[in-house]
């Protein structure tokens with residue numbers, strides 16, 4: 001069986017200087033302590049503001065140095081014991097050494113900086129939930145290091161795969177299946193044919209997707225199908241070079257959202273934090289307050305995560321999504337939930353706009369784009385002229401760019417919320433409500 005070649009590795013940083021003492025007075029977005037030595041900024045991974053630490057420089061830059069922490073002389077009162085044994089080496093989390101309260105405060109400070117041209121008197125309204133056990137989807141990397149099979153995530157300081165025995169941000173269901181999988185897989189020939197593994201938990205239970213990089217025998221496949229049945233796991237196989245469409249479409253997944261049920265393909269986008277998703281959708285409904293006078297345009301709608309709750313309250317909803325399979329799922333979701341007032345259009349929102357969108361009088365727009373933002377579609381939104389725009393963003397810098405444009409074209413920022421979808425990581429989600437100026 002042929003094994004894939006490993007991607008080029010970023011080596012672990014090595015000390016290049018003596019151990020020195022630093023006083024830390026700031027924190028970067030990636031949770032690095034900021035200190036100054038003879039006027040030069042040094043970023044120290046693992047150090048917190050207010051601490052006196054010793055560290056060794058690993059990289060000399062023109063404007064700043066980078067260093068690794070060697071000891072903490074005077075710890076911050078906000079330092080906590082990381083809940084995960086892999087925290088210092090795994091790249092998945094960056095904030096487990098800081099109390100939950102201070103993590104949120106650090107994210108708020110950072111977000112205020114990103115949105116400094118947009119928010120003046122508005123408070124950043126926080127939305128948060130459980131700090132651990134929230135992640136219902138994960139991609140597990142697999143590698144062979146010194147002859148041993150390693151399952152885990154990419155490292156903090158290097159691109160090597162770090163072997164994981166427990167991951168406390170995963171849901172309980174995924175933590176259990178990860179352990180069962182790891183114990184069975186490490187000594188099995190399937191490991192040599194895997195590119196990565198995707199774990200997913202939803203209302204239907206747990207599913208595992210094996211992404212193959214080499215073909216395997218029917219006997220091996222049957223043995224793993226039997227394992228999955230015994231563990232009550234839905235198993236998906238993605239053959240080498242197979243597209244998403246070739247992964248058993250018959251076995252759609254589903255998740256509940258309030259009194260709605262949404263089906264989706266296991267490789268479709270869904271929000272990773274289920275309980276925060278419930279809260280986020282509820283907040284969107286509360287801020288937009290759709291009513292029977294409203295036709296709402298839900299841009300980047302996925303399988304209808306916002307469109308369906310909107311359709312329960314608005315006169316009608318039009319969802320737009322680039323992936324045909326998700327548009328089909330969204331239509332099916334509206335039908336299964338008895339919502340006849342939601343229609344879905346397949347369109348690429350970075351390309352010239354679909355004229356169908358301008359035929360109906362749209363009163364409110366919800367935007368939930370990927371990290372690149374929605375800049376290409378903003379002139380069309382302005383032409384549509386909704387009274388309210390609700391922007392949900394996973395990238396504060398593209399949100400700032402897009403919102404500044406909307407403000408320049410006649411909208412004002414009404415409310416902003418920092419949604420802590422991924423506690424322990426530096427990731428920040430934002431919701432912003434804009435109103436058309438009179």
Ligand SMILES: C[S@@+](CC[C@H](N)C(=O)[O-])C[C@H]1O[C@@H](n2cnc3c(N)ncnc32)[C@H](O)[C@@H]1O
Nearest residue numbers: 269300301302305321322348349350368369370
């Ligand atoms: C952040 S997800 C939001 C999905 C949905 N609103 C939800 O809450 O589940 C962004 C969605 O935009 C879609 N998308 C990405 N690029 C797009 C484009 N150029 N045009 C339209 N949709 C796009 C993705 O397929 C994905 O479903």
Ligand code: SF4
Nearest residue numbers: 084090092093167168
């Ligand atoms: S992603 Fe999981 S394994 Fe990695 S540090 Fe976070 S909790 Fe630990």
